[in-house]
Amino acid sequence: MNIALFGYGKMGKMIEQIALKRNHSIVAKIDLDATDIDFSKIDVAIDFSMPNAAFGNIKNCLEHNVPIISGTTGWLEDYQKAVDLCNENQGAFIYASNFSLGVNLFFELNSYLAKMIGSQKQYRVSMEEIHHTQKLDAPSGTAITLAEGVINETDYTKWKLDNAGDSEIPITAKRIADTPGTHTVSYESEVDSIEIKHTAHNREGFALGAVIAAEWIVGKTGVFTMKDVLNLS
Ligand SMILES: NC(=O)c1ccc[n+]([C@@H]2O[C@H](COP(=O)([O-])OP(=O)(O)OC[C@H]3O[C@@H](n4cnc5c(N)ncnc54)[C@H](O)[C@@H]3O)[C@@H](O)[C@H]2O)c1
Ligand SMILES: O=C(O)C1=N[C@H](C(=O)O)CCC1
Numbered sequence: 001m002n003i004a005l006f007g008y009g010k011m012g013k014m015i016e017q018i019a020l021k022r023n024h025s026i027v028a029k030i031d032l033d034a035t036d037i038d039f040s041k042i043d044v045a046i047d048f049s050m051p052n053a054a055f056g057n058i059k060n061c062l063e064h065n066v067p068i069i070s071g072t073t074g075w076l077e078d079y080q081k082a083v084d085l086c087n088e089n090q091g092a093f094i095y096a097s098n099f100s101l102g103v104n105l106f107f108e109l110n111s112y113l114a115k116m117i118g119s120q121k122q123y124r125v126s127m128e129e130i131h132h133t134q135k136l137d138a139p140s141g142t143a144i145t146l147a148e149g150v151i152n153e154t155d156y157t158k159w160k161l162d163n164a165g166d167s168e169i170p171i172t173a174k175r176i177a178d179t180p181g182t183h184t185v186s187y188e189s190e191v192d193s194i195e196i197k198h199t200a201h202n203r204e205g206f207a208l209g210a211v212i213a214a215e216w217i218v219g220k221t222g223v224f225t226m227k228d229v230l231n232l233s
Contacts (some may be wrong), residue, residue, distance in 0.1 A: 003214060004028035004042040006057040007049030010134075011071065014207040015046055022211060025173070030057070030059070039064035046212045051075045051137055058082050058093065067092035067217045070098055071210050074137030076144070083223050092217050096226040097141030099209030104226050106198040108233075110146050110185055113196060114153035123194070124188040125150055127159075130174040130182040138173035142183055147171060150185070180204075 001024045005012045008031040016026050027041050033053070037060070045061045047054055051074030060218040061068040062085045070082075070093070079095065100102070117123050129143040139147075139161055146168045147159035157167045164170035180200040186224045187194040200206070209226065226232075 001026070001216065001218060002027040002041055002043045003211075004030065004037070004045040004061075006030045006045055006047040006061075007053070007072065009048070009194045011048035011203060011207060011210075012046075014203045015210055016210050018207045019214075020206070022215075024211070037064075041067050042066050044069065044218050045058055046070075046210055046214055047072055048210070054078075057218060058144070059085055061192060061196045062089045062091040062093065065089065065091060066207070067220070068094075069210055069217065070095045071097075071206065073097055073141030077140075086223050090221050091147070092220050092222060094213050094217060094222070094224045094226070094229070096213070097145045098181075099111065099213060100200065100205030101197055101230065102167065102200075102205055103142060103208060104209070104230055104232060105181070106196070107145060111149045111153055113185070113187075116148040117194075118186055120155040120189075122189040124189075125154075125156065126170045126172070126186050126188070128155050128174065129183075130176055130179050132179050133171055133175045133177050135175060139171040139176075140181065140183070141171065141182065143171050143173070146183060146185055153155075199211045 003019050003024050008029045045066050045068045047057045047070040049072050054072035054075040055078040058068050127143050129140045156169050159169040182199045184197040213229045
């Protein structure tokens with residue numbers, strides 16, 4: 001498969017290594033705004049760029065009929081526009097806040113736990129995410145997906161960074177050097193605590209998941225998620 005990388009930073013470089021090992025070719029590396037991209041030889045694009053660049057890259061690919069996988073976080077105010085563009089162009093698009101298999105299993109576990117605890121009003125939920133100090137957005141996209149998972153199953157209505165009101169889920173974002181990504185969901189009552197936690201040891205899981213999503217999407221039409229790719233219920 002001929003892959004174009006939008007964003008050639010920490011993730012772009014890791015994705016390149018994994019894609020080459022899986023016998024794909026990297027036919028373009030776009031690391032800044034580019035106007036002279038030859039879309040005719042690209043089978044699929046993978047965007048791990050920056051919050052202010054992701055939507056432009058997705059739009060460019062969809063308008064040139066190139067399927068696009070986006071892992072960039074912090075641009076979700078434009079997500080619905082990307083979905084509409086994909087549908088208008090009969091294109092193919094996946095955004096995931098986290099492409100690793102482990103985190104996608106963790107999302108399922110989080111929803112299941114929230115569903116069980118939803119009616120147990122003695123528990124208060126909170127979340128913590130820890131990432132490296134270069135991260136531009138907070139809270140992490142993964143923490144937002146986790147919060148949405150809880151909101152779907154309980155009476156919580158919103159998430160909020162730090163101090164939250166009664167119906168809001170408080171998320172604490174910490175930045176510590178060299179931390180690839182750690183997420184904890186905690187439930188506290190007067191008498192006990194329940195915690196679930198996912199720790200990424202490096203970026204390989206994110207990158208492998210993105211390449212697997214790219215392999216999966218070629219030849220398909222529509223807006224998909226990692227649940228579709230991994231065949232999770
Ligand atoms: N979904 C996931 O599984 C997952 C995993 C890790 C990181 N991320 C997200 O991916 C993004 C990139 O992470 P990173 O650690 O590689 O960051 P990084 O800062 O190392 O790399 C980003 C690269 O994007 C480039 N860039 C800037 N403007 C661009 C443009 N217009 N087009 C193309 N490239 C452009 C920058 O020059 C930089 O090299 C972040 O938003 C991060 O939160 C997501
Ligand atoms: O390194 C990052 O930046 C990461 N971003 C994603 C997020 O915001 O959830 C996934 C984990 C790593």
